[in-house]
Amino acid sequence: DTEVTQTPKHLVMGMTNKKSLKCEQHMGHRAMYWYKQKAKKPPELMFVYSYEKLSINESVPSRFSPECPNSSLLNLHLHALQPEDSALYLCASSQDGRGGNSPLHFGNGTRLTVT
């Protein structure tokens, strides 16, 4: 079983909807990440939080809004998405942040479909 929990597992939303993806870890990790993965492609980094502060935003459109309420939780708020945003969204955590050597531990992902 993964130690990074993501909810929901599947989400279908319209282009005018507002929804949120949630991620939780209880390993005491200090860095958390959002990745987007399209079919048959590697994961692409979206955001990195280190010690609850946003440290990396890979030029992600503002219709994706991350939030880190505390060191164990990471949310991704979605609003006015486009069909091309349909993908698997993966959350990950690691013991250290940028420049460290600890592996990233990934959740099962949320499979998002935008209609």
Place this chain on the structure above:
Amino acid sequence: AQKVTQAQTEISVVEKEDVTLDCVYETRDTTYYLFWYKQPPSGELVFLIRRNSFDEQNEISGRYSWNFQKSTSSFNFTITASQVVDSAVYFCALRPLSGNTPLVFGKGTRLSVIA
């Protein structure tokens, strides 16, 4: 520039065959870390191994073994006596100490093990 190349897009083997997945990387950092992840159809990225740039010892874990050769910038992964449960996409990844990206992924190799 940091780059990971997995030249094999898809591999099919018959159960009990040995299979090697190739990974070649590029980095100007003298200290870096290499990882292998497995992504089964369920979607989760499962961490398999981490290797730092100063440790060229090969590693064996059950049916899995890894061959790190700094001289050729390769970090290959061999599965011995493959099983159907090994069917997945395998990603090699590089974690440089410099730059913004916590993990640079290769494009992945899809392994199908046929009974």
